[in-house]
Amino acid sequence: MVTLVPPQMAAKQIIAARVAKELKNGDVVNLGIGLPTMVPNYLPEGVNVILQSENGYVGLGPVTVEDPDLVNAGGQPAGVIPGAAFFDSGFSFELIRGGHVDVTVLGGLEVDEHGNIANWMVPGKMVPGMGGAMDLVTGAKKVIVAMEHCTKKGGSKILEQCTLPLTGKGVVDVIVTEIAVFRVTKEGLVLEELQEGVTLEEAKEKTEATFIVSPNLV
Template sequence: MTQTEMTPKQIIAARVAKEMKNGDVVNLGIGLPTMVPNYLPENVEVILQSENGYIGLGPVNGDIDPDLVNAGGQPAGINPGGAFFDSLFSFELIRGGHVDVTVLGGLEVDQNGNIANWMVPGKMVPGMGGAMDLVTGAKKVIVAMEHCNKKGGSKILKECTLPLTGKGVVDVIVTELAVFRVTDYGLVLEELMDGVTLDTVKEKTEAEFTLGEKLAN
């Protein structure tokens, strides 16, 4: 399937999958991030960790077990060698730096690597969940989100306006239009998705950014 045949979320998930390395311990946020394993290269296997007390999550095989769900409450399976544990141990793994990569959605991300992804003031929310711990405890934080909100406004800003989940924690931003990396020198546009022009990304991105080596040459 080519990018022209894929939905925006599929494009994002497929590109995020390329960030994974064989053997990575990976935590996936609810929604779009759960699509990432569908696009992993054949030579890459990751170990999925879920903050509700599992490591080694896999697809559902056979009958659904009502007691085996991912952090979003969706039915899941467990791979051979997987383990179950309580929330205390789960967050010891996260806070102790044992998660290699976390992939989360975002409401807003800014050029300083700040992320807001858990609430909009005035709207009912269940709480931050494990997001605050994950963005500070994981070795690599990838934000997987559509480039603009439902009103067409940029979600990649000069400065977040919503309550933050984490400050200066984001490493990579992947949208259906582009891939950005957050560096000590600011936001760097590393890659354009197929068929996307630089002018389009400039038009739809409020944040300031520089061009990576491949795009600058």
């Protein structure tokens, strides 16, 4: 019997695997909730990163035994690796705001060609606020947005201009979707890669934002 991978999960796996290639050995990395937490599963051989959780520790690892007092920033069970360190929320945000996080990987509701990101207010739903995302996108040295290319209704999530309240302005460095990889540059949004099986025409059709096609497009 063949078990088919749900299309949505396949897309998320493609995204997580590509994001993992952006990370370097020794990076201190903060992962957002949801899709970004899959990234460590795809780290290349020889690349070890230090995962930081904004609720107060570094050294996240796989769950071996569930402990109700040990969760990640999304409230999910978490584990720790040897050498992990715990601290209060104030110190955690000193690390983030002080520029000690090399990379943050976040999901996104909307990203635009100017490097703006909106990822905290879901239309029609009550939310308590943007949480630590506003600190991460300004404090981390590199901001990677890992998200599916289109909304559930088929609309582009990579826009000319964000319509939702912004989490950060001009802060995004890289956008990775199941369709393509974009980098935000001073010249504009640059399409650097197409995921396997995706054509340039498809990428153009599904992307509202204006973008430059890299001469080295893979």
